Amino acid sequence: MLGNWLKTTVLMAAIVALFGAIGSYLGGTNGMIMALIFGGAMNFFAYWFSDKMVLRMYNAREVDATSAPQFYAMVRELAQRAGLPMPRVYLIDEAQPNAFATGRNPENAAVAATTGILNLLSAREIRGVMAHELAHVRHRDILISTISATMAGAISALANFAMFFGGRDSEGRPANPLAGLLVALLAPLAASLIQMAISRAREFEADRGGAEISGDPNALADALTKIDHYARGIPMIAAEEHPATAQMMIMNPLHGGGIANLFSTHPATEERVARLRALAAGYR
Structure with a gap:
């Protein structure tokens, strides 16, 4: 738990620093101060x-026990197995197969x-997926993922603003336009790298924790294989x-593929499945 709070603190500090760097480009010292204040307020929000x-x-x-009885009951049973309070349960009307957990x-x-x-x-595979999401909750890393998602989006918006409207140095003179382009390109990349560094290890841990909660590592492995196959052809x-x-x-x-995969926040599905199969072999 302490480790995740440390990660959250580092994440918040790194993203506020990015806000400060962009603010410095936009308006020199005053811009940096304003951006740091804005970054702190965004962290609070x-x-x-x-x-x-x-x-x-x-x-x-x-949804609840009336509107989605089977799904809701499944989540409740898994939450009890995980020793967690019952989370709020939501459905998203999207054809792509996917799921996530959120909250502070x-x-x-x-x-x-x-x-x-x-x-x-x-039903067995869905149970494996929801156990994975509850493992994120139990590990207390849902705060990290939710904050990083919100803040990375804000950084991208601020970087685009810097590119289109330019910046000022500490003397109030227009900054180099090339610098604006670099800010627009590098700031979102830096935010993505922060996300990636935290997210990949977190997914492996949630796979392991989900297998423990459900007691069926192969269920999640089968689910991941299916999701990976079908999600590629269905946009969200x-x-x-x-x-x-x-x-x-x-x-x-x-x-996306090629270079985009190098910056993916998710580890390769094949490696996740292989680790789950190895866990399943140990359960026998």
């Missing part, structure tokens, strides 16, 4: 409200799944519009 923002981005609708702590957590994943997977518009949120999903929802 992200801590308390980013989960609601992300759920709204995906038009997620909350286990007491304020939410899990969401697309209708596509419920239609594609068997909300994720494409808000790419910073992609790292929250159990599988990368964005379309």
Whole structure:
């Protein structure tokens, strides 16, 4: 738990520093101070409200024991096995099979799944996926993913502003236009690298924790294999519009290959499946 709080602190500090660097380009010392204040305010906002923002981005609708009895009961059973409070449960009307967890702590957590994943997977496989999401909750790393998604999006917007409107040095003189282009390119890349460094290891841990919660590592392995196969051919518009949120999903929802894969926040599906199969062999 202490390790995740340290990661959260480092993440927040790194992103505020990026805000400061962009602010310095836009307006010298005064711009840096304003950007640092803005970054601090964004961190505060992200801590308390980013989960609601992300759920709204995906038009997620909350369900309960009446509106989605089987799915809700499955999540409740897994939460009890994990020793967690019952999270809020959401469905997203998207054809792409995917799922994520969000919230600042286990007491304020939410899990969401697309209708596509419920239609594609068997009940056993869905159970494996939701156990993975609850492992994120139990590990208390949902705060990290939600904050990084919100802040990375804000950094990209600020960097684009810097490119189109230019910047000023400490004397108020126009900055080099080439510097503006570099800021626009490098700032979002830096934010993505921060996300990637944290996210890949977190996915492996959630796979392991999900296997422990469900007691069936092969269920999650089978689910990941299916999701990887089908998700590639089905776009998720909300994720494409808000790419910073992609790292929250159990599988990368964005379309792209080649160099884009080098900066993926998700480890290779083949490696995740191999680790889960090895875990399953140890359960016998």
